[in-house]
Amino acid sequence: MMSPTGGTPQTPTRVLVIDDEPQIVRALVINLKARKYEVDAAHDGATALELAATRHPDVVVLDLGLPDMDGVEVIRGLRGWTRVPILVLSARHSSDEKVEALDAGADDYVTKPFGMDELLARLRAAVRRAEPTGGGEDDVMVETEGFTVDLAAKKVNRDGKDVRLTPTEWHLLEVLVRNTGRLVSQRQLLQEVWGPSYGTETNYLRVYMAQLRRKLEADPSHPRHFVTEPGMGYRFEK
Amino acid sequence: MMSPTGGTPQTPTRVLVIDDEPQIVRALVINLKARKYEVDAAHDGATALELAATRHPDVVVLDLGLPDMDGVEVIRGLRGWTRVPILVLSARHSSDEKVEALDAGADDYVTKPFGMDELLARLRAAVRRAEPTGGGEDDVMVETEGFTVDLAAKKVNRDGKDVRLTPTEWHLLEVLVRNTGRLVSQRQLLQEVWGPSYGTETNYLRVYMAQLRRKLEADPSHPRHFVTEPGMGYRFEK
């Protein structure tokens, strides 16, 4: 009826399935893959958080009954650094459970046993509303007098030539550019680029900011666009 | 447990309730108003679409069983021009109904009879995820005739130029500005900026208030905006 991404052919939607019951995981994986989703699976909370950090899923399906940690803790762990839609599965019908999960940051709550059709529809709904912007074309191009960043094409142009960025460099640049003019805290940068457990490794930031400045600033040692706010974070200015 | 808007006191969340059963509408309206939502109600689809257009609700609660038109048509009518979250209520448990409604653009689907707690939690979830991107980025700006404070971007502008503040200076300014016009006790300032164990080191305050005044006041020795209340605390005035 509808492609996972909602019609626009682009990179496939990535789903992270978290459940400790193998048969449920299998059923989900089969159904999702058949519909051209890209699927990762985890059977406990720790693995889940790790996978979420490294794979950056577009939507998370989470069973609350995990062996190693409370499902709500997983929600909080995710919400600490990402707004990825979270669809909760649970065998518990109690109203309190639902309220707790939803208020912790879940986007939807489905009780088992569930219909696969319904689950997939809810998944589509969750992904759909998370999509970038609905109404109008947002400007995916950001220009400075020294270089141009094309967020959609994932390209940076300088003096007519494309600048080669490594994945990490790009990711960092993307977070900064998406917050043009705003200060982005070191913690937020680290967590968005490297994952939730990297909130304090500020040396990574120093290295990669230097890298970005070397590649994009006219005078890397006196940056005009990638501004350091000592003790707080970094800011991208046009 | 949580204010409708998620903590920041601003304009109340507006809900549009669409249902033809008076007792359900009444129950919803009472519960919503008690939680400080602003509520509009419609008992048929035509009125609903009209109200949605004129009142611009932040979230819609829609019963699928309407007298004048199919509920799914209402969803489509809304989705034609707005991305407002739509929470569907329905007596039908059939999977097809849910899939159809969700794929038409609904954000959530709750079957009757429903628990009020759960419904409210789902409503909060729907509003929450729509907030930051939906209505538009409202930067929290505070202006005086001498300078401008942008709390979101963590920026202070004076005479067209950005003022450089250290982390401590920012933190202090932030607490004061968030309490504009109100007196903030020394103890509270110290504990919020330096931590719970620093309730008495008022000399810190003196040093950093001086710093702030030097950077922001036109005449630092005769402050107009950062007012000392001797023996009590400090107050920020526009």
Place this chain on the structure above:
DNA sequence: AGCGTCTTTGACGCAACTCTGACGCCCCCG
């Protein structure tokens, strides 16, 4: 298996920020 690229880690010098103490002022109170 070998190679190239990307990421991570450590060490160093330098700059920025925080803390601290001394001093003088003003206002309140005795």
Place this chain on the structure above:
DNA sequence: CGGGGGCGTCAGAGTTGCGTCAAAGACGCT
């Protein structure tokens, strides 16, 4: 009228944070 506590100001000392470089480790590709 004199004393004292609270406040503002200043500048130095100590600490932390930042930029830079280089090399080792991890990863993927051929």
